[in-house]
Amino acid sequence: MVKHLLLPYLVPSPRLFHLHSLRAFRPISSTIKMTAGVEHYTFGPYKIHKSEVFYTTLLSYAMVNLRPLLPGHILFFWASIIREVKRFVDLTADETSDLWLTAQKVGRELEDYHKASSLTFAIQDGPQAGQTVPHVHIHIVPRRSGDFENNDEIYDAMDEKEKELKQKLDLDKERKDKTLEEMSREAEEYRKLF
Structure with missing residues (x-):
């Protein structure tokens, strides 16, 4: 079961949340289960099995990585269940706030873990x-001293990883794909953090 965040702030945009019968500035006092019955999430053209997702909010979700650069490397997404957003610059202020505040929370827990x-x-x-x-x-990506010879090499590695994903993960033989079972176990471990 994916755990959901109790949003610690008021929901300011009733237009965005009309499907959930929320009103402007109405406090969220209980867990909102948007993902009930969801079999998969989407990441652009890719389908992400729900067992790979370990944390959700009303507007975003975190999942384990098929080919992590380092232990704990996860991806954190805008929830396309509400609307498709390709670019960060197209997010509203509320969406941006949820995405980054939750990324901060998830990052803190993964760094410690x-x-x-x-x-x-x-x-x-x-x-x-x-x-x-x-x-x-x-x-x-949780980081440790010496995980890359040159600290900023991680950005080149991420760029390469993004290109690989677009090419259906055919490149980079050094990192092996995890199985769905391995990813599900990892996600289950991370769920315990929240």
Whole structure:
């Protein structure tokens, strides 16, 4: 069961949430289960099995990574269940706030869980910035000293990873795909953090 965040703020946009019968500035006092009955999520043209998702809010979700760069490397997405958003610049203020505040919370827990000392948050917004999957997402990577010879090499590695995904993950033989079972177990471990 995916755990859901109790949003600690008021919902300011009734237009965005009309499907949920929420009113402007109405406090959310109970868990909202948008994902009940959902078999998969979408990431651009890709289907993500619900067992790979370990955390959701009203507007975003976190999933384990098929080919992580480092232990704990996850992807954090804008929830396309509400509307399709390809670019970060197209998010509303409320959507941006939910995405980044929740990424901060998830990152904090993953850093602690993986006994890391830092975090890399990375977003590529548009094709010239390296975005190859047209869906707003953030890479969250727990970091340790020496995990890359040159600290900023992680950005080259992420760019390569994005290109691989677009090419159906045919490249980069050093990193192996995890099975759905492995990804489900990892997601279950992360669910316990929340």
